[in-house]
Amino acid sequence: MGVNAFFQFLVPKDKKFFPLFVKVADNLLLGSEQLIELMKCSDWEKRNEIITKIKETEKIGDDLTHNMFDLLNASFITPFDREDIHALISAIDDVLDFINGSAQRLLLYKPQEIPSDYLKLSELIYDGSKSLREALGQIDNLKHSKKIKDACIHINEIENIADDIYHLGISQLFEKETNTVELIKKKEIYQTLEKATDLLEDASDVIKSILIKQS
Secondary structure (H helix, E strand, O other): OOHHHHHHHHOOOOOOHHHHHHHHHHHHHHHHHHHHHHHHOOOHHHHHHHHHHHHHHHHHHHHHHHHHHHHHHHOOOOOOOHHHHHHHHHHHHHHHHHHHHHHHHHHHHOOOOOOHHHHHHHHHHHHHHHHHHHHHHHOOOHHHHHHHHHHHHHHHHHHHHHHHHHHHHHHHHHHHOOOHHHHHHHHHHHHHHHHHHHHHHHHHHHHHHHHHHHO
């Protein structure tokens, strides 16, 4: 057991953080569900309604993030290293920012057609968000460390799959899209969706770091 883990074992843990971890993860999961709904929708009036919902979910995420940072600043004892808590919450907030960014770009650019890969990437974001929720739901009890590790490994696998979809999609886009403006629009939305999966992996890496420090 490391010095930090030994100290954390001796002092009482501030358990106020754990319900907030779950709230943040639940809100992210909601945003990823809304993103899938958006990518499946073909009616622009309905799309506008979903994009508004995603923006509202992102605002809730910002509020939860600020609450976590306020709690972090006000707490003398934290369950994990302050830097890890900050990095974890920041990464989750960033995922939701990029979900919203994808939705806002879709609204702004209005591509003539929605590539099927957008839905595939959105489903991977949802899958990764679900695994992150599973990990954070167990993080208050390190007896479940294997389940947490498995969830993090799954997120890493999802990011690899997303990379493959992204690179193939961009390749096909440059090969088949003859309208330069449409190419630029679609490429930027591809990049924003793929970045969300990178940030999910960043969050899972922080969780794995927490597990190592607490072992």
